[in-house]
Amino acid sequence: MTDNAKLIVDGKERSFGIVQGTKGERAIDLAGLREGGGLLTLDEGLGNTASCLSRITYINGEKGVLLYRGYPIEELAGKSSFVETAYLLIHGELPTRSELSVFSNRLNDSSLIHEDMRHFFVAFPKYAHPMGILATMVASLSTFYPVPDHLDPEAEEQFMANLISQVRTIAAFSYKKSIGEPTVYPSIKLRYVENFLNMMFSSPVKDYRQDPDIVRAVELFLILHADHEQNCSTSTVRLVGSSMANIYSVISAGISALWGPRHGGANQEVIQMLEHILATGTDPKTFIDRAKSRNARERLMGFGHRVYKSFDPRARILKQAYHQLLKKLKTADPLFEIAMQIEELALKDAYFIERNLYPNVDFYSGLILKAVGIPADMFTVLFAIGRVPGWLAHWREMVHAKEFRIARPRQIYIGPSERHYEPINSRGLKKCP
Ligand SMILES: CC(C)(COP(=O)(O)OP(=O)(O)OC[C@H]1O[C@@H](n2cnc3c(N)ncnc32)[C@H](O)[C@@H]1OP(=O)(O)O)[C@@H](O)C(=O)NCCC(=O)NCCS
Structure with missing residues (x-):
């Protein structure tokens, strides 16, 4: 606390601490408001509420700045890998070579899911949405890999590795299920993204040829989606995690x-919009x-x-990467032309300018x-794979915090006041004046 704010509450002056963040963001700490004055704060949609203190990600929405653990997203996008970024988000520092190798090997060693879980895929309907499968399968991991009440640091590392690695295996298995092909197992010989692409696109009759430009494009997508502070799913992870639910249930909720x-579903909607304009x-x-x-x-x-x-x-980085990818793949996409026309027109349009x-x-x-061959109903699944390290970083930050209480917001009740039970026969009868 660096300062105080004086508020007049019910005619009485009260003083509240002002919390200041590293980058100058300020918030009034109203945690004690109810004790003295009996008042709650009401902020529907939580647009004006800082729900926690966090050291993970910083966003400046006015200036278009995004930092993971202090590092600009542009630098990570240009120089880091998804696995390294995941380590950074979870542990707070970039890994040394040996730390990265231990982390990476652990992910590789944790990539299989229990063989009995493959039966679950048989039981899902053919057209089950892969996000429904992913949420269900991640929750069910807790029955195969029971989580002890108290996680020591080694067990915590292992459960986090299981999640980062297994979520990718489940995602690829659910895609194979949707197209009626046999599942392809992860391989210890492949790196994180290559492993995923191989499980998605190789089959018992045809190997998948890895293209470094495609691998890099997917890697970039995952890095850019790895965290975005207290959005809806991350807040869900913190809320569910605050009940001390097991880590699999927490991530499944996210x-x-x-x-x-x-x-997470908006990227699919953009493609549908562009396709509609084209068609x-x-x-x-x-x-x-x-x-x-x-x-x-x-x-x-x-x-x-x-x-x-x-x-x-992130949009700026992806636009440039997409442009380069099309050039390298020596292909054109009519949707890109439409997207660029729309962007140009909208950025000059007073309606969009006035509303930022x-x-x-x-x-x-x-x-x-789409350019790397991922089908549209897997877009949100890819987003989820990218976001798992961010969710885990927030979960870990919360459960290791000094003060860690179950999240329990309040409400302002606006329903009927107290009334009394009426027998069914007399309900709906108009009362005579
Ligand atoms: C992302 C989004 C939900 C943000 O919503 P928000 O912060 O609550 O902003 P609002 O919905 O209050 O919008 C503010 C104003 O801009 C307008 N607006 C916002 N996004 C718009 C869009 N994509 N197209 C047209 N008008 C838009 C709203 O109609 C509103 O206009 P008004 O002031 O005349 O009422 C919203 O911009 C949107 O729906 N975008 C399209 C979906 C999308 O791309 N989602 C992905 C987000 S990463």
């Missing part, structure tokens, strides 16, 4: 929260005009963000996944 179209031959300008109408169901998907009020730095609506990460992430 996956379920991510599945929603307002959160119907709609003029992008007309589409933008429709998106501006308050009644339009078609918002401009991939534009706008609750936190970023300037260019989402810029492209967000989802505007280009679906395009990049």
Whole structure:
């Protein structure tokens, strides 16, 4: 605490501490408000609430800045690997060569799921959404790998490695299930992303040829999605984790929260929007005009963000990477042309300028996944694989904090006041004046 804020509460002056973050963000600590004055704070959607102190990720939405443990996302995207970034998020520092090798080997050694779990895949309906499968399978890992009440540091490392590694195996198995092909096991010889692509795209009759540009594109996608502070799924992880639920149930809850179209599902919607524009031959300008109408169901998907009020730095990185990928693959995508036209028109349009609506990460992430051959209903699954290290970092930060209480928000009750039970025969009878 560096300062105090004086508030007049019910006519009485009260003083509350002001908490200041590393980058100058300030918050009034209102934890004691109810004790003295009987008042709660009401902030629907939590848009004005800092729910915790965290050392993991910093976002400046006005300036378009994103730092993981202090490192700019641009540097990590250009120089780091997903596994190294995962280590950084969870442990707080970049690993030494030997730390990275231990971490990486542990992930490789933990990549198999219990063989009996393969029966589960048989039982899911053919067209089961892979996110539904992922959430279910991750929750069921707790029955195969029971989590003790107290995790010593070694056990904690192992359970985190299981999750980072097994989530990728389950994701690939669920894709194979959806296309009716046999599952492909992970291999100790392959690195994290290559292993995933091999499980997705090789089959007993055909090997998958790894293309370094594709591997790098997927790696980049995962790094950019690895954490984004207290979004809906990460807050879910902290909330569920605060009950001391086992780590698998906690991550499964995060996956379920991510599945929603307002959160992890938007990248798929961008592709559908671009495909619709292409298929119907709609003029992008007309589409933008429709998106501006308050009644339009078609918002401009991939534009706008609750936190970023300037260019989402991840969108900038992905746009450039996508452009380079198309060049290297010597291919063109008509959807990219449409996306660029839309971006150019929207960025000059007064409606979008006045509301600070810029492209967000989802505007280009679906395009990049499409280019590497990932089917649209796996987009959110890829997001989940990328986000697991971030969720684990937040879970770990919370359970190791000095003060760690179960999360239990309050409410303002606006239902009926106390009333009395009426026998069924007399219900609905009008009372005579
Ligand atoms: C991300 C999003 C939900 C942020 O929502 P928010 O912070 O609550 O912002 P609001 O919904 O209050 O929008 C503020 C204003 O901009 C408009 N707006 C926001 N995003 C818009 C979009 N993509 N297209 C058209 N108008 C948009 C709203 O209609 C509102 O206009 P008004 O002030 O005239 O009422 C929102 O921008 C959106 O729906 N974007 C499209 C979906 C998307 O890409 N999601 C991925 C996010 S990473």
